[in-house]
Structures are given as C-alpha cells and as structure tokens.
Amino acid sequence: MSLLTTNDVDLKRFWQWWSGELAALLPTGLKRLLSDRSGVAIFSPDHSNFRIDFHRETASENTVIWQLDSNAADAYRNLKNLNPELDKAECLLRLNPGQALQKRLFLPAAAQENLQQVVGFELDRYTPFSTEQVYFAANVLGKTEFGQIEVLLVLTPKPLLDDCLARLQALGVQPAAVDFSPAATVYPANVPRYTLLPEQYRPRPNNWVRTVHWSLNALLLLLLVAALAWPVWQEGEAVDTLKRQLKTLEKETTLIEAQQSEIDALREQTQRLIGIKSDSPSLVAVLNELSVLLKDDTWLTHYQYAEKRLQIQGQSPAASSLIGVLEASPYFSNVSFVSPLTQDKATGRERFQISMDVAVPKPEDTAADAETPAAAEGDNSEEPQHE
Numbered sequence: 001m002s003l004l005t006t007n008d009v010d011l012k013r014f015w016q017w018w019s020g021e022l023a024a025l026l027p028t029g030l031k032r033l034l035s036d037r038s039g040v041a042i043f044s045p046d047h048s049n050f051r052i053d054f055h056r057e058t059a060s061e062n063t064v065i066w067q068l069d070s071n072a073a074d075a076y077r078n079l080k081n082l083n084p085e086l087d088k089a090e091c092l093l094r095l096n097p098g099q100a101l102q103k104r105l106f107l108p109a110a111a112q113e114n115l116q117q118v119v120g121f122e123l124d125r126y127t128p129f130s131t132e133q134v135y136f137a138a139n140v141l142g143k144t145e146f147g148q149i150e151v152l153l154v155l156t157p158k159p160l161l162d163d164c165l166a167r168l169q170a171l172g173v174q175p176a177a178v179d180f181s182p183a184a185t186v187y188p189a190n191v192p193r194y195t196l197l198p199e200q201y202r203p204r205p206n207n208w209v210r211t212v213h214w215s216l217n218a219l220l221l222l223l224l225v226a227a228l229a230w231p232v233w234q235e236g237e238a239v240d241t242l243k244r245q246l247k248t249l250e251k252e253t254t255l256i257e258a259q260q261s262e263i264d265a266l267r268e269q270t271q272r273l274i275g276i277k278s279d280s281p282s283l284v285a286v287l288n289e290l291s292v293l294l295k296d297d298t299w300l301t302h303y304q305y306a307e308k309r310l311q312i313q314g315q316s317p318a319a320s321s322l323i324g325v326l327e328a329s330p331y332f333s334n335v336s337f338v339s340p341l342t343q344d345k346a347t348g349r350e351r352f353q354i355s356m357d358v359a360v361p362k363p364e365d366t367a368a369d370a371e372t373p374a375a376a377e378g379d380n381s382e383e384p385q386h387e
Helices: 011-025 028-034 072-082 084-088 115-121 158-171 207-279 283-293 319-327 363-386
Strands: 039-046 049-056 063-067 090-095 101-108 134-143 148-157 177-180 299-306 309-316 332-337 350-358
Touching: 039 158, 049 072, 049 158, 072 084, 072 158, 090 158, 101 115, 115 134, 115 148, 134 158, 148 158, 148 177, 283 299, 309 319, 319 332, 319 350
Parallel strands: 039 090, 090 177
Antiparallel strands: 039 049, 049 063, 101 148, 134 148, 299 309, 309 350, 332 350
16 A cells, blocks of 8 residues: 555545434434424335335334325325324435446546546446436445545436336425435445436425524534533633642742742851851950960060961060960960071060960860869968968
C-alpha cells in the first residue's frame, strides 16, 4: 500500500450513518415528536397486486405485512382507514428478482465526478440495453487497492417500472424511491441509498415541512451540544478561578518567603555578632587586666587591638620579664616581642613592643585567679604575726 494514498470521505454517507446512530439514542416519544414520518411502507409488485411491508420506527414489533387483493384500490383505502399511520409513512417501491438487474463495475477513479453520465454513455457496452430502454442507477461502493472505484449498477426496463408507478398512482401512492430487493437500501440496507425513480416521478419536497424538520433537528443538536458543553464550561470556570486564587496565594507566599529570608538573615547576623562578642573579651576587662599585671614603673604609650590580637608599646625598667607576666594571665597567649628592646637614654627604661592573642578566660581560670590574691593576702597578713 502506498504511503501517498489519499482517503476520500463520503460526507453524505457519513451523515446518514451518524444521524441514524444519534436517532437510535433518542427516546421513543422524542423520536415521534421530531420525525415527520411514522415509518417506511415498501410496496413490492406481484402480478397485478402489491405486497406491503410496513416498518414502524418507534414500535418494538415494527414489521407488518399486508397483501392487497385484486381490487387493490378499495383494499388499500380500507387498509389506510384501519391504519392511519400509513398516511405519514415514506413509500418505497421495491422491485423483485426478475424485474431488475444488478452488476458491479470497476471504473477509473476519475469517473466518480460524472458517474451517471459515464455509465449512461457506456451502458450498451456493460449490458445488452441502451439508455432509451432502461432506467438505471449507478452508486459508488468503495475504492479498490488498484486505484479504481467499485460501482453498483442497477437497471430495470422502462415499460415495467412505468407500469408499476402507474398502478401506484392509481392507489394514490407517490413513492419516494425505487430500489431492487437484492440491492435493498432500507430494511435491510444492503448497499448505500440509490433510486431508480425517474426524475418526472420524484415528489416535490415540501420546503416548509423540511425547514421545520431540520430546524427542530438543529435545535435538538444545539441542546445536546449545550448539555455536553455546559458542565465542561463550568469546570473550566472553576479551574480558572482556582488558578487566579493560586496566583494570589503564590504572590503572598513569595512575599512571606522574602520576609522570612530577611528575618533569617538578621537572625544569622545577630547570632554571628553575639558569637563574636562572646568569643572576644571586653576592652575594659583587657585594660583592667593590663593595669593589674603591669607595675607602676611600667607605662604604655600605644595600645592597638584588632581581630583578637593586642599590640602594646611602652617603657619598663625590666621589659624582658613582661613576657612571663603576660603569659600567666588567662586573657593572653602567644605573647612575643615584635621588635628588639632598646634603651631610652632620657628615662633609662627599656622600650618594648609586645604582641599577644586575646581570648575570653575560662571560668575555672578566673576562679583560680580570684583565689590567688586571697592566698597572697593571707600570707601577707601572717608575716607580721610571724615576726
């Protein structure tokens, strides 16, 4: 099969199938209200009489068979009196085997556009008859894999069909179509619809009835579409409302998250400052510690503290001993001279420059330092007594 094969859709046949399927879903009462016919009456010619197969559309037992006797006109009149629904039935003339012929043809696809003219022009080649001798109908059944179309050709002699139509007119019956029983179009539907009915016998459509009928069908279709679309539209509106609410909540959530981020940043910065403060001793405590450690003959000229590092400059009679004094304090560690000691000629003291790390003393170190002066004071108080 070629990938370039195109599929032609017969919209008329699709509409007939689709509308039939929709009609089958409707309730019986609604069908009766919307339909302008009560069923289909199929007239089959039998010698000088007719057999009538009446197919009701809304009843469970929808097939009734009547046989007209020799006095067909009176019999049919009485039949209509007993069955008023026949007046609203669609009438169809169905030819029996021996009264018509059918044949399947295979033609080029290009012949589909003017099928009736093509078949009529070649009718004497396909059959022993000419167009002047028979009524015929050609109907496309489908396409073959070779790119051709399969055509059903049905034909019947003109005198035979004219006689049947004349007998129906005597009964007051105007058939809407003529088909052939081996190629029935309704009840049963063996092939797509066609008709052998000549143009001059075809009934004039009642435009008003047709307009009302199609208007009602269109209204029904609109109501059906509305019934299906209304819940979907409501659900769509509900979804749109939820989306709008969600966008509003997203904006509020974004604002709250931004505020929460600022709060977390401030908290983190505060904790960092608290940590720095807790890890670093106060300058007052450091100065107090230096004033306690350094003797009165030692003084400072410069004092610089940055990043837990203290640097002091000054003069002292014994600057070399300051390292041990400062190292003994719990506040200071890594005490060292930054530059060599020099002698100040004016004061006779040694100039020093010392750098050390400053840390918060541990509680136990502080307690030990508190006990040391007390012990020293105790010792001093005992010396005079000892003397």
